[in-house]
Amino acid sequence: MHASFGHLDLMAKRQSFAQAVSDANATAELRAHLQRVADMREFASRELGLPDNDSYRNYAQLDRDYPVWNVWVTPEFDLHPRQSCFPIVGCVPYRGYYSMQLADGYAAGFKASGDDVLVGGVTAYSTLGYFDDPVTSAMLRLPEERLAGLIFHELAHQVVYVKGHATFNESFARVVEIEGTLRWLQSRDDEAGLARYRAALQRTDVFFDEVKAVRVQLASLYASTASAEQKRQAKKQVFEALREAHRARKTLDPAWSAFDPWFAGDLNNAKLAAVSTYFDDVEMFRRLFGMAGKDFGAFYAAVLLKAAELDNAGASPAS
Numbered sequence: 001m002h003a004s005f006g007h008l009d010l011m012a013k014r015q016s017f018a019q020a021v022s023d024a025n026a027t028a029e030l031r032a033h034l035q036r037v038a039d040m041r042e043f044a045s046r047e048l049g050l051p052d053n054d055s056y057r058n059y060a061q062l063d064r065d066y067p068v069w070n071v072w073v074t075p076e077f078d079l080h081p082r083q084s085c086f087p088i089v090g091c092v093p094y095r096g097y098y099s100m101q102l103a104d105g106y107a108a109g110f111k112a113s114g115d116d117v118l119v120g121g122v123t124a125y126s127t128l129g130y131f132d133d134p135v136t137s138a139m140l141r142l143p144e145e146r147l148a149g150l151i152f153h154e155l156a157h158q159v160v161y162v163k164g165h166a167t168f169n170e171s172f173a174r175v176v177e178i179e180g181t182l183r184w185l186q187s188r189d190d191e192a193g194l195a196r197y198r199a200a201l202q203r204t205d206v207f208f209d210e211v212k213a214v215r216v217q218l219a220s221l222y223a224s225t226a227s228a229e230q231k232r233q234a235k236k237q238v239f240e241a242l243r244e245a246h247r248a249r250k251t252l253d254p255a256w257s258a259f260d261p262w263f264a265g266d267l268n269n270a271k272l273a274a275v276s277t278y279f280d281d282v283e284m285f286r287r288l289f290g291m292a293g294k295d296f297g298a299f300y301a302a303v304l305l306k307a308a309e310l311d312n313a314g315a316s317p318a319s
Contacts, residue, residue: 011134015059016057016058017059021035036147040152040184043187048180050176055155062136065100069100072271073110074268075116077221079219079272079273081277100119123141124136139151149177153173154173160307167281168310170277171285175285203256206249208275208279211242211279221238
């Protein structure tokens with residue numbers, strides 16, 4: 001009931017871009033933002049082969065910071081997130097709430113029992129194309145390259161989505177986001193934006209490699225015969241080393257402060273699981289994009305074939 005009412009409430013807030021900008025209370029900033037989004041949306045279908053429908057062609061002004069909050073939960077000594085299953089999307093490694101208070105309440109029970117939890121606001125809203133998803137006011141807080149990438153990412157889910165395989169889905173959409181953003185910035189001859197975006201991608205690759213290494217360390221620790229208390233102390237040391245590495249990088253290059261929100265608060269298995277879901281298969285899809293001649297249509301066809309294999313086998317495809 002919470003999900004149904006939350007969804008209907010958000011859908012009721014939608015306005016066409018024309019309606020939103022013609023409102024007497026619309027600011028010049030909002031008008032400029034929505035024109036920019038309209039250009040991105042046209043580019044997505046024209047140049048990236050993404051669906052040409054009404055998704056992200058309307059606007060919803062929120063009365064809260066985010067449309068939804070996701071709750072990720074993992075056991076204290078396990079890297080695998082607990083799954084939540086739903087009729088349309090299948091099983092996913094998180095549970096979403098339209099209220100931060102309800103998300104926190106759901107997380108609190110797991111935290112009290114010793115599980116690792118992460119509650120995070122979600123900027124975009126997607127129903128995989130079943131409804132005309134809106135651009136939210138939360139999305140307009142993003143810088144241009146991230147806003148464009150987010151629109152491309154969410155539309156990619158409408159091209160390929162395999163129930164019960166979140167890492168496959170999110171990693172695929174992440175590659176569409178990256179390659180689409182590069183082309184968007186190139187189309188605008190934005191050399192400064194391209195340089196900034198490419199540098200950010202390099203930092204993200206370094207960050208993910210480090211997260212992967214930490215997961216390997218922790219997997220070995222959790223599988224060991226050490227006592228629970230020994231595991232707890234060793235786990236704390238692994239995460240503190242990860243935090244210290246971030247502090248050291250930030251001293252050398254202040255641009256690393258972009259990762260400060262991730263390092264804020266507890267570092268735990270749930271945070272690692274969220275990162276891994278969006279990045280574990282990215283390299284596989286990057287290779288596939290190159291093999292497709294960096295042609296989006298050919299890439300989507302190749303991914304659809306892999307998705308069919310995955311759906312039929314019920315397991316991860318060879319990378």
